[in-house]
Amino acid sequence: MLDMMRDPLGAPFFPVVFQVLLVVTWVLHIHFVTGAIGASTFSIFAYLRRDPNLMRLGRITARLTPNMVGLGIVTGIAPLLFVQVIYDPLWYAANTLTGFWSVTFIFVVMGGYSLAYLFYLKGSQDGRLLWSAVASLILLCFAGWVMHVLQSVSIRPDQWMGWYAPGGVIDTRGIQFHAYDVPRLMFMLPLQGGLSFAATLMFVAWYLRQRADADPGFLHWTAGIGRRIGLGVAPLYGVFGLFWAFTEGPEFGLTMFIAGVALVLSVGLFAFFWSQAKQPVQAGARALGVWALALLVVATTREVIRAVSLNRFDFSVANYPYIIDWGSVLMFGVTSVVGVSVVTYLIMVIYQSGLSADGTVSVRAERFGRVATAMLGAWFGFFVLVGLYSSLFLR
Numbered sequence: 033m034l035d036m037m038r039d040p041l042g043a044p045f046f047p048v049v050f051q052v053l054l055v056v057t058w059v060l061h062i063h064f065v066t067g068a069i070g071a072s073t074f075s076i077f078a079y080l081r082r083d084p085n086l087m088r089l090g091r092i093t094a095r096l097t098p099n100m101v102g103l104g105i106v107t108g109i110a111p112l113l114f115v116q117v118i119y120d121p122l123w124y125a126a127n128t129l130t131g132f133w134s135v136t137f138i139f140v141v142m143g144g145y146s147l148a149y150l151f152y153l154k155g156s157q158d159g160r161l162l163w164s165a166v167a168s169l170i171l172l173c174f175a176g177w178v179m180h181v182l183q184s185v186s187i188r189p190d191q192w193m194g195w196y197a198p199g200g201v202i203d204t205r206g207i208q209f210h211a212y213d214v215p216r217l218m219f220m221l222p223l224q225g226g227l228s229f230a231a232t233l234m235f236v237a238w239y240l241r242q243r244a245d246a247d248p249g250f251l252h253w254t255a256g257i258g259r260r261i262g263l264g265v266a267p268l269y270g271v272f273g274l275f276w277a278f279t280e281g282p283e284f285g286l287t288m289f290i291a292g293v294a295l296v297l298s299v300g301l302f303a304f305f306w307s308q309a310k311q312p313v314q315a316g317a318r319a320l321g322v323w324a325l326a327l328l329v330v331a332t333t334r335e336v337i338r339a340v341s342l343n344r345f346d347f348s349v350a351n352y353p354y355i356i357d358w359g360s361v362l363m364f365g366v367t368s369v370v371g372v373s374v375v376t377y378l379i380m381v382i383y384q385s386g387l388s389a390d391g392t393v394s395v396r397a398e399r400f401g402r403v404a405t406a407m408l409g410a411w412f413g414f415f416v417l418v419g420l421y422s423s424l425f426l427r
């Protein structure tokens with residue numbers, strides 16, 4: 033059945049390349065969405081406590097939240113595309129069996145983003161609009177829950193028929209949460225939320241220290257809070273990783289593997305945060321790098337679980353049919369180069385203007401920006417031409 037449900041055209045390039053891209057891009061996605069959950073939780077806490085330093089940082093994190101949600105949504109599209117190329121039977125089956133929630137998900141994410149933005153824009157120190165931050169956090173967590181259910185349904189094809197037609201009667205409502213593993217979700221969402229946020233706080237302090245008007249005392253305090261959150265969450269990360277190993281692991285014969293990964297990550301992260309007591313501000317960029325590596329391990333672990341589950345039915349990315357379609361490869365390649373250049377330019381502008389007193393950027397960045405936007409313009413033009421050509425001549 034899984035083979036029958038694959039795209040009959042096959043993948044347009046070596047399937048394993050999509051698998052690697054899926055794992056790597058998911059790291060970005062999960063960092064931003066969980067970081068948003070951490071930042072949102074911290075803002076709510078800060079606005080409730082109203083301590084001056086906490087409030088100052090709370091305002092920064094209230095601004096960080098919608099930014100991170102936006103980046104999380106955008107970077108979620110990349111793994112979504114790759115998952116649809118090599119795991120299409122799973123993805124579409126999971127989305128159909130959970131149809132009501134996968135459509136609702138879009139509105140949940142829209143609401144989560146808009147409310148976080150409202151709170152950043154209009155929320156005030158006396159706690160006005162705090163409800164919007166709380167509602168946003170609830171919606172974002174719910175979005176994570178839906179993602180997790182989709183993932184859990186997708187890796188259990190042996191149960192699809194039973195969920196589709198329980199007792200032989202077809203259920204088209206798509207309203208049931210058919211599969212989930214709460215420890216896995218705790219590991220993936222709130223705990224990674226704490227760790228993403230911890231690394232981000234240290235990074236923010238590291239970045240802001242370069243400003244002419246930097247307040248070293250405040251930045252040291254901020255990085256210290258990030259480090260302490262990391263120290264507090266890392267052991268829990270290990271504990272819930274073990275629960276995950278002993279709940280989901282046995283089903284796929286991966287208990288020891290998941291347990292080992294969770295322990296190594298938990299101990300490694302704890303040791304890292306512990307060792308940065310003296311100069312947490314200086315460690316900011318390193319903290320983000322270490323956290324990215326940890327997420328890469330988690331992303332690979334998720335992929336191993338999926339591969340092992342599907343191997344039981346002889347479905348493997350290694351034998352996914354493909355025909356190299358150089359047109360698609362070229363489109364994808366050039367779009368990536370153009371897109372990455374424009375994004376790099378935006379990052380340079382944000383980075384440099386945030387550091388200079390009057391918001392200026394270097395001549396080099398400006399020159400690079402001109403090239404990147406010209407490439408984007410040319411690429412738009414090319415797309416219009418391809419569209420015209422295919423509508424007029426290929427009919």
Ligand code: HEM
Pocket residue numbers: 054058061062065066101104105106108109111112113115141144172173175176177179180181183184216217220221334
């Ligand atoms: C903004 C709220 C969101 C949250 C909190 C969230 C959270 C998560 C979590 C926790 C997972 C991992 C689930 C697991 O392994 O058990 C996940 C996976 C995923 N997310 Fe999101 N997500 C959000 C939005 C989005 C959006 C808007 C997209 C697409 C545009 C997206 C695309 C994906 C994809 C494709 C996967 C699975 C990749 C795979 O199967 O390997 N997410 N997300």
